[in-house]
Amino acid sequence: xxxxxxxxxxxxxxxxxxxxxxxxxxxxxxxxxxxxxxxxxxxxxxxxxxxxxxxxxxxxxxxxxxxxxxxxxxxxxxxxxxxxxxxxxxxxxxxxxxxxxxxxxxxxxxxxxxxxxxxxxxxxxxxxxxxxxxxxxxxxxxxxxxxxxxxxxxxxxxxxxxxxxxxxxxxxxxxxxxxxxxxxxxxxxxxxxxxxxxxxxxxxxxxxxxxxxxxxxxxxxxxxxxxxxxxxxxxxxxxxxxxxxxxxxxxxxxxxxxxxxxxxxxxxxxxxxxxxxxxxxxxxxxxxxxxxxxxxxxxxxxxxxxxxxxxxxxxxxxxxxxxxxxxxxxxxxxxxxxxxxxxxxxxxxxxxxxxxxxxxxxxxxxxxxxxxxxxxxxxxxxxxxxxxxxxxxxxxxxxxxxxxxxxxxxxxxxxxx
Numbered sequence: 001x002x003x004x005x006x007x008x009x010x011x012x013x014x015x016x017x018x019x020x021x022x023x024x025x026x027x028x029x030x031x032x033x034x035x036x037x038x039x040x041x042x043x044x045x046x047x048x049x050x051x052x053x054x055x056x057x058x059x060x061x062x063x064x065x066x067x068x069x070x071x072x073x074x075x076x077x078x079x080x081x082x083x084x085x086x087x088x089x090x091x092x093x094x095x096x097x098x099x100x101x102x103x104x105x106x107x108x109x110x111x112x113x114x115x116x117x118x119x120x121x122x123x124x125x126x127x128x129x130x131x132x133x134x135x136x137x138x139x140x141x142x143x144x145x146x147x148x149x150x151x152x153x154x155x156x157x158x159x160x161x162x163x164x165x166x167x168x169x170x171x172x173x174x175x176x177x178x179x180x181x182x183x184x185x186x187x188x189x190x191x192x193x194x195x196x197x198x199x200x201x202x203x204x205x206x207x208x209x210x211x212x213x214x215x216x217x218x219x220x221x222x223x224x225x226x227x228x229x230x231x232x233x234x235x236x237x238x239x240x241x242x243x244x245x246x247x248x249x250x251x252x253x254x255x256x257x258x259x260x261x262x263x264x265x266x267x268x269x270x271x272x273x274x275x276x277x278x279x280x281x282x283x284x285x286x287x288x289x290x291x292x293x294x295x296x297x298x299x300x301x302x303x304x305x306x307x308x309x310x311x312x313x314x315x316x317x318x319x320x321x322x323x324x325x326x327x328x329x330x331x332x333x334x335x336x337x338x339x340x341x342x343x344x345x346x347x348x349x350x351x352x353x354x355x356x357x358x359x360x361x362x363x364x365x366x367x368x369x370x371x372x373x374x375x376x377x378x379x380x381x382x383x384x385x386x387x388x389x390x391x392x393x394x395x396x397x398x399x400x401x402x403x404x405x406x407x408x409x410x411x412x413x414x415x416x417x
Contacts, residue, residue, distance in 0.1 A: 002026065004311040004414065005296055007283050007336070008323075009035030012385025012403035013315035014266040015093055019411040021273040028276040028307070030283050030298055035263060036317060036386075041251035042227065042258015044090060044100075044126035044404070046109055047078075048397025058123035058167070058397075062109035075344035077388040078398070080365050081405040085412070089404025090126060097265045099128050099233035112136075113168055115224065117153050117252050119161025121168060123397055128258065130229065130236045133222050134248030136168045143221045145213060148178040149189050152253045153226045175216045179205055194228035195257045198235050206235075210242050222246040227257045231264065283316070283336050291379045293337075311417075313410050314369075315384040315403075318360060323387055332359055334387075339369045339377055344390050360389025366413035367406055380417075382410040 002025050006017045009031035021027045046062050049055045050069050059065040063083065070079045078086075087105045094100040103126060111123040112135040121136060144162070146155030159172045181189045181197050197205050217223060227249035229236040240247040251258055270277060278300065285297040287306060295306040314336065316323035324341070326332045334341055343359040361369045361383050368376040369383050384406035386393065393399035 002310055003028070003308070004313070005030060005307065005309045006313045006315060007031070007296075008315035008317060008321070008385065009033070009263075009267075009277070009279070010315060010317060010385055010403065011035075011037055011040070011093075011262065011266070011400060012407050013313070014263070014270060015089060015404055015407040016313050016315060016384055016410050017275045018096065018266065018270050018273060019092060019407065020414065021270065021275045023411070023415065025414075026276075027270075028278065029270065030278050030281040030296070032280065032282045032321070034279065036320065037259040037263035037266075038255045039320075040256055040259030040262065040400070041124070042128055042256055042262060043114065043124040043131065043251070044093075044400040045123075045393075045397040046086060046090075046111075046125040046401035048111060048123035049395065052392060052395035058113070059111055062111060062125055073390070075342075075362075075390040077363070077391055077402050077406065080363055080367070081402065081409050082365075083405075085408040086401050086405035088412075089406075089408035090401075092408065093266075093404060094126065096269050097128075097262065099130065099236075099261065099265070100126065101129065101132075115158070115162055115250050117158060117226070117250060119158035119165070121162075121165050125401070128233075128261070130227065130233070130240075130249045130258070131251075132248065133246040134224060134250060136162075136170055138169050140168075141171045141218070141221045142173070143213075143217055143223050144172050144174045145216075145223060145225045146174065146176050147194065147226065147228070148176055149181050149187055150194055150226060150228065151188050151190060153250075158250075173218075173221075175213070177209065177212045179208055179212075181205070190255065191226065191228045191252045191257050192231070192255050192260070194226075195231045195235075195260075198228065198230045198239070199232050206239055206242070209239065213243060217243075217245055222248060224248050224250055227251050229257075231257060231260055233261060286312075286337055288378065291376060293378050293381050309380075311380045311382065311414055312378075313382045313384055313414075314361075314387055315407070317386045319357075320386075324360065326356070332356070334361060337369075337378070337381065340371050342372070342389050354392065357392055358390055360391075361387050362389060363406075365409070366416075367410045368413075382413060384410050
């Protein structure tokens with residue numbers, strides 16, 4: 001049996017592990033924590049802005065913009081990943097998560113506009129069912145509901161910004177609801193606390209939410225609420241079914257309930273497919289011979305063990321996870337394998353911090369890390385997700401597209417070998 005290791009429990013690492021395990025590989029996943037999906041909105045972004053915040057209009061047709069974007073940005077990860085792999089990755093994850101509409105590879109990707117917690121508007125490509133009615137449309141009428149005990153959702157600010165947004169013309173009313181979280185003793189609860197309360201099987205909170213909203217909804221209105229209606233997708237279905245009107249969730253700042261739903265579902269799918277998931281395990285180095293990784297050095301349970309591997313996928317992220325570090329002398333390095341890093345020069349931009357944030361590993365089409373001459377550093381090491389250099393995912397709205405596309409490319413490369 002082919003034994004392969006995956007480093008990282010974000011969307012790239014979990015998707016890669018799941019694809020490989022379904023194909024019959026014995027997969028061990030190492031992660032120092034629970035992964036970065038709790039930082040996610042719970043949507044799938046592919047390409048929202050071609051030039052980041054410099055753009056005044058978002059991308060609508062992703063397929064045509066993707067070709068133009070990669071031609072103008074040859075050092076971006078998308079140039080090696082390709083649109084086909086992005087679509088394969090999206091198709092795979094939406095087929096595994098029953099709270100996403102199933103996407104087919106032959107479909108064209110189109111962006112829609114989604115409200116944020118402060119009332120700005122962001123483009124995204126694929127939405128979970130709980131945000132299907134959150135899509136903003138010209139002439140739409142919305143009842144924006146806030147929760148008095150929920151922090152991170154400034155109701156009136158969000159409503160005012162939505163009314164004035166130049167990208168979409170909507171009518172917005174507000175209603176502040178007072179729900180007795182934890183019996184009414186909780187005054188400053190985050191999204192996760194609210195979601196757990198709604199998940200309770202005998203939740204009087206759901207009944208109270210529906211009671212307060214029913215008297216406020218006008219004909220033709222869509223109800224928008226913060227994304228807190230349960231960590232379990234079924235909770236949202238139950239609440240929206242009881243209200244019997246279009247209901248959509250608005251993503252909140254981390255810890256994100258939408259991202260948590262994806263993380264929980266992918267972890268569950270990996271366990272069902274017998275992926276050996278080892279949390280609290282930090283990969284600190286590797287044993288190599290020539291251009292092959294023979295074993296990983298893993299710190300766990302107070303010691304460092306050597307784990308033999310045949311292939312390795314590095315989906316450990318960048319600065320936020322410690323996979324890429326910057327020392328007190330300003331030197332930036334990759335902390336596990338000592339991989340060479342690159343920082344692409346972007347014409348017309350000289351902001352030093354932006355160049356730092358674009359720093360990462362360069363790869364070929366098989367997702368092997370390459371040196372400055374384009375030669376693979378290790379032939380059985382593959383990279384996926386945020387560790388790939390050349391992008392600003394939060395600015396481009398490309399994070400999930402890079403993660404899922406690179407995961408699909410890694411799977412194809414390992415299968416091909």
